[in-house]
Amino acid sequence: MILKGKVTKGMGIAKKFIYMIYESFYNKTGVKLYLGTLNIKLDNPYILNLDYIIKPEEYGGNFNVQVQKCKILQESAYIIRSEKNIGDKGDYKEDIIEIISDVNFREKYKLKDGDKVELIV
DSSP, X not given: OEEEEEEXXXXXXXXXXXXXXXXXXXHHHOOOOOSSOEEEEESSOOOOOOSEEEOHHHHTOSXXXXXXXXXXXXXXXXXXXXXXXXXXXXXXXXXXXXXXXXXXXXXXXXXXXXXXXXXXX
């Protein structure tokens, strides 16, 4: 399945959050994450098909973190969503996804807000 959307600005707190889940994520995947996310506003809301869940006790947080594998710009990556954002009750609606990887996509691919992207899930 292909998801289409545009790069968008986040809340600016991803570095702290990624640092919190870093070790647990590495233990599950073997991936050493870049400390940031690439936020994408999709054309339509998207419900994740989970590959992993990171539980609050694994990272010291308050909510489960949903994780789904994806590919973007030919790179392996992951969509993450805090369970507090399910049902449009949290910081982001379900048409916003956060991409994590060992890649800084904005830097490597010179992405800026408004650039169109496609993900394979």
